Structure formats: structure tokens, C-alpha cells
Amino acid sequence: MNATVPGMSDLPGTDASGLTRRQIFERRQRRRSIVVAALSTTVVIAAIVILVPMTPGWYRVRRSFFNGETFAETFPRLLDAFVLDLKIFAWCAPFILLWGLLLALARGVRTPALFPLRLFATAYTDVFRGVPVILTILLVGFGVPGLGLSRPWNSPYLWGSVALVLAYSAYVAEVFRAGIESVHESQRAAARSLGLSSGRTMRHVVLPQAIRRVVPPLMNDMVSLQKDVALISLIGPIEVLRQAGIDKSKFANFTPYLGAALLFILLTIPETRLVDHLQNRQRRRTGATAIR
């Protein structure tokens, strides 16, 4: 018997390399994108490197923002101060997540007796999402110690942290609420049909799914929190931004600010990449291909 089908060789199939038409097309496309991306990046960077130094003020800017000596002298101190930012973040984050979750649950309460709870949670999220974080910090940080509390209850660390928890828990509560509402009604119906009470349905069926879904947006909020910790410097604590301000005055040079920025970036870039990674993984799990 003849193995070749007549006319088969005319049909598009695999070539000598064993690749399909599509694979060859996509490989060519990929190579072209790499070349274009490399070229355009080179052009943009070259333009910046050549054009920026041609501006009239470049010399002064370089001296006051990119001063190597000042950097070397101040960076270790900034690093020390940055540890305080990390600490404030570390003790605020768990409270924010817990308080945010409780607020989200309170907003979903349907029992009439607990209506005040729901009202409170709604008003709370409205207020603290509406007020700029910096204002909350100023009001709480200067206002509460003004009540004349004795140590340690007048500490700006304490009330600065409280302000962050108040503000961020409102954002986080909204994220949790969106997650809870994204769990399809049919999941609740299935759980209730088995005789699970509404509380148990929330605890064992809805929440586990909701929390999994909101991990990426929650991480996003945590990255923002990481940066907003610096706002506490306004009410006193010498964290990295405050330290940079002190060194700026001392050296009459802005380079410490750049050092502080560098520290934040070193921390937040891996965090944001992790968020992206989680988000992509979630998209893959739900079976969608990215449309280009």
C-alpha cells in the first residue's frame, strides 16, 4: 500500500524543522518584537542621557540630588531608620487585615437587631476612604495625645499606627466585601441546601473562596501601606523620610531623599512583581488566555 496520500504534500503542514505554520509565524513574530523593543529602549535611554545634561540646570541638580559623597555618608543612617518603617508596617498589617475583614462581615449582616453594626461599618468605610490618609494621621496623631494622656499612651508611634490601621482597614474592608460578593449565589444555595446555617456557609464555603480571590488586590493595598508608613514622619517618629529630611538640612543636599526612595523601591518592586505573578497565576487557573 502506498503510504502517501495523493495531493497531501500540497497541504500546509510541518516543514523540515518539524514546526507548524503557526509556530514558525509566532517565532518570527517573537524575534521581531524583541528587536523592536531593544531598539526603542536604546533610543529612549540615549535621548535621556544626551538631552538631560544639556538642560541649563543639570549641573546644579546633579550636585544636589546625585551627590555620591552625601549618599555614602547618609545611606547607612537611612537604612537604620528604614527598619522603623518596616516595624510599623509589620505591626499594622495584621490589625488592618483582621479589622478590615470584620468590617466587611459587619456590612453584610442582615439581622435587624444588628443593623447598628451594619450602619457603623458602612459609615466607617465611607469616612475613612473619603479622608486622605495624611489627614487621618495628622488628626489622630496630634489630636488624641492632645487629650493629655500619660506615657506610653501619648506615643506618636502608637497613634500614627492607629491612624494607618483606621484608614487602611477601610480600603481592605472594601476589597474583602468585593471578594465575598464575587462568590456566586449558587455556592450559597448548595451550602444552605445541605443544612449549613448562614454563618457556617460564610465561614466554610464563601470566605475561603473570597479570600483566595482577593489576595492580589490585598497585596496591592499592602504595597501602598508600605509606602504610606512614611507619612507618620509628619507627627514625629524618625523613620526614613524624617531621617532623610534631617540629613538634607545637615548637608544642604537632596541626595538623602533619593536614598530613601531607593530603599522603598528595593522593597516594593519585588512585592509588586509578586502581586503580578499571583494575578497571572489566578488568570491561568480560571482558564483565560491573555488577549493581545
Added chain:
Amino acid sequence: MSDPTIDPKISLRAVRKSFGDRQVLRDVSIDIFPSEVIAFVGSSGSGKSTLLRCVNLLEPVDDGVVLLDGVDISTPGLDADPIRRRIGMVFQSFNLFPHLSVLDNVALAPHRVAGLKRPAARERAERLLTRFGLADKTGAYPDQLSGGQQQRVAIARSLAMEPEVMLLDEITSALDPELVGEVLDVVRELKRQGMTMLLATHEMAFAREIADRVCLLHEGSILECSPPAQFFGSPREERTRQFLQRVIDSGRM
């Protein structure tokens, strides 16, 4: 099935239900006796699903009464949870819990609702899954299973609460044709064991085979309820004839 000495397992008396202006159930009345299998047929939107959801109180009825063993379970304000434990429900779209393994899907309610210790609940789950040919899937997650397997897990999950009545809401409608058989086999087994069942279905051949009575729902009313031989052979109602004709025309029987 009209033996006066047997009390109905479930009775619906003049049940009404509306969604907004749309009346979905209009004075539906029917007695369902122990071990009886009733198939509700009718076009989409005729009220089949709503009827089943009203029986296990997922939808509160607007008017009329639902009786379980002669007890009114449709009283407003009644705690529905203990009643739902006695009535199992299986859904068209399976509704398995995606974050739990197959075993935990089935063991959840026995553990959390029936109060079994976790090992006992898991043992019960394993027994049920083995019975439905899913012994090798206990550790899998729902999205790793075929539709037919998922639906069998859903049935096992419902049976794990040892219900007295099963409500099957178009349980094969979301399945590929070649997977329908394995799910229907499970329903056949339940029938052999004498389970009282209410099913909403589009599978006429199956309704004919398994049901003791087939009921046509049309615009929220039961138009005809008769044994399959009569329902499919010599229907009383003109509407039933029209419905069956449409089913035959669409090649579904």
C-alpha cells in the same frame, strides 16, 4: 399511588410564587408519596426549578403551604436549616465547592451540620464515593473532574446528609451527551433503594423510564400528572400533546 392509608411525604397546596410581576408558580398542588419518583417536565421558564427550590425553602413561597410528613414547613419565620437537612438537592451546574477536595465536599455537611467527628464524616464520604465509582477521585479537586464525575460527587454530597427526599434540578442539562448515562445510573440506583425523588428534567426517555408520574408544568401550573405510559402514550391534555410534539420535533425523544 392514591392509597388513602399512605400519607404523602410531601404535599404542595396552592403554592404561589412571584418574582416581581412575573408569576412563576400559580396554585400548584400535588401530593408526593414515599418512594415515589415524580418527573416535572415543561419548557424553560415553566417553573420546574422554582418548584423544587420552594420545596427545600431556598425560595420562600408567597402563598400556599408546603408539607413535609404532614408538617407545614412553609410557615414564615421557621428555621429552615433542620428541614433542609432532610431534603437533598442536586443542581444543574453541580455547585461543588471548588476550594475543597472531593472528599471534603462530601464530608463537610456531615461534619459541620450532622456533628459527626471528622474521621467518621470522611469515612461516610468515602463509602458514598466508592459506591458511585469515585474511590480514586477522593483527593482530586472539582475542576479536575469531568462534568459527569462532578455531578456524581454532588449527588454523593447531598446523600451524605442521609436525606429523606431528593430534589434533582435538571442534573444532566449541563453534561456532554456521553456523560449523561453515568449520572442517570446513579438516579436509577436511588430509585431501587426507594428514595422519594422530585426531578425537573428535559430527558423525556429517562422520565418515562424512571418516574412513577410525569407532570407537565406550563406557565407555573401543573396541567397534567399521570403515569408515564399514559403521559407519553395518550395524554389527556391538548397542551401535553403540543409539548410532546415539540419535543419530538426537536429530536429529543
